Amino acid sequence: MPQINGSTELFGIIGNPVRHSLSPAMHNAAFASLGMNRVYVPMPVNDVAQAMSGLRSLGFRGASVTVPHKEAVIPFLDELDPVADKIGAVNTLLLRQDSEGRTIVRGFNTDWLGANAALAAAQVELRGKRVVVAGAGGAAKAVGFGLIEAGAEVVITNRTAESGQELAQWLNSEFIALDDLPWLTADVFINTTSVGMEPNTEGIIIPPHLLSKFSAVMDIVYAPLETRLLNKAKTAGCRTVDGLAMLLHQGAEQFRIWTGVPAPEQVMRAALEEGLLRRTICAVCGSFLR
Numbered sequence: 001m002p003q004i005n006g007s008t009e010l011f012g013i014i015g016n017p018v019r020h021s022l023s024p025a026m027h028n029a030a031f032a033s034l035g036m037n038r039v040y041v042p043m044p045v046n047d048v049a050q051a052m053s054g055l056r057s058l059g060f061r062g063a064s065v066t067v068p069h070k071e072a073v074i075p076f077l078d079e080l081d082p083v084a085d086k087i088g089a090v091n092t093l094l095l096r097q098d099s100e101g102r103t104i105v106r107g108f109n110t111d112w113l114g115a116n117a118a119l120a121a122a123q124v125e126l127r128g129k130r131v132v133v134a135g136a137g138g139a140a141k142a143v144g145f146g147l148i149e150a151g152a153e154v155v156i157t158n159r160t161a162e163s164g165q166e167l168a169q170w171l172n173s174e175f176i177a178l179d180d181l182p183w184l185t186a187d188v189f190i191n192t193t194s195v196g197m198e199p200n201t202e203g204i205i206i207p208p209h210l211l212s213k214f215s216a217v218m219d220i221v222y223a224p225l226e227t228r229l230l231n232k233a234k235t236a237g238c239r240t241v242d243g244l245a246m247l248l249h250q251g252a253e254q255f256r257i258w259t260g261v262p263a264p265e266q267v268m269r270a271a272l273e274e275g276l277l278r279r280t281i282c283a284v285c286g287s288f289l290r
């Protein structure tokens with residue numbers, strides 16, 4: 001922990017729930033490792049308008065935004081990064097003073113970079129490759145957008161056809177039903193749904209025998225770190241990328257936006273793993289007990 005004093009710069013995460021967010025452990029470890037007098041705190045927020053005026057008046061320098069406020073926060077910004085505008089969601093705020101002392105809040109989206117950077121770090125080639133994305137929520141939208149930016153051909157699959165088709169249309173890509181996966185050939189498979197997450201760790205979004213046709217498989221679920229999907233993918237000989245990798249890389253980009261320097265990724269990854277180990281999950285209700 002830094003010595004908190006009058007010069008400490010404030011950062012944090014707004015959302016609900018945020019009590020069990022791993023972002024404070026990740027960012028505080030990063031600040032501390034570079035000797036930065038900065039602190040990052042979880043802030044449970046229901047009213048976005050009030051939270052935004054609070055961040056401004058309390059002199060915060062930056063914040064993460066998480067569920068359910070990633071879209072709702074946009075009307076309260078002074079500036080919006082063009083990519084965040086296109087995706088329609090913001091997960092990062094940067095606050096600065098203009099020449100007249102007014103606070104300017106700019107919104108960014110780093111989620112879309114997280115999956116790309118995680119795959120790149122695992123040496124998974126995307127350009128010209130066919131990538132199946134399971135899911136049609138906010139995570140699928142950011143991941144799909146990033147994949148197309150990286151030159152991949154995206155195929156969306158989802159339990160509910162309507163939302164899957166809607167996302168596929170937005171991405172200008174193809175939709176296939178989960179039941180049709182046996183007839184699809186592709187290079188990479190990415191799960192963006194919560195299937196397989198504790199306590200329902202037996203869940204798997206794709207029949208395991210289909211995994212051998214992919215060269216790489218990524219899961220955005222990180223509790224457990226090795227999901228059943230990743231376990232079966234390893235057995236099938238696929239390269240695997242876990243959910244902490246995406247969390248790490250979207251966080252590394254946030255760190256760069258806030259500080260202007262490259263993120264200490266190894267320190268951040270270690271903090272995420274330690275944070276994950278410290279959490280206890282209720283086997284009955286699935287929520288985090290501490």
Ligand code: ATR
Nearest residue numbers: 135136137138139140158159160163192193194195
């Ligand atoms: P996020 O914004 O975090 O991506 P979300 O908007 O709740 O979360 O999206 C969750 C995704 O996981 C959806 O695509 C959902 O499928 P539906 O559109 O059919 O609801 C998918 N999902 C969640 N639980 C699932 C399950 N048990 N089986 C299959 N898909 C599931």
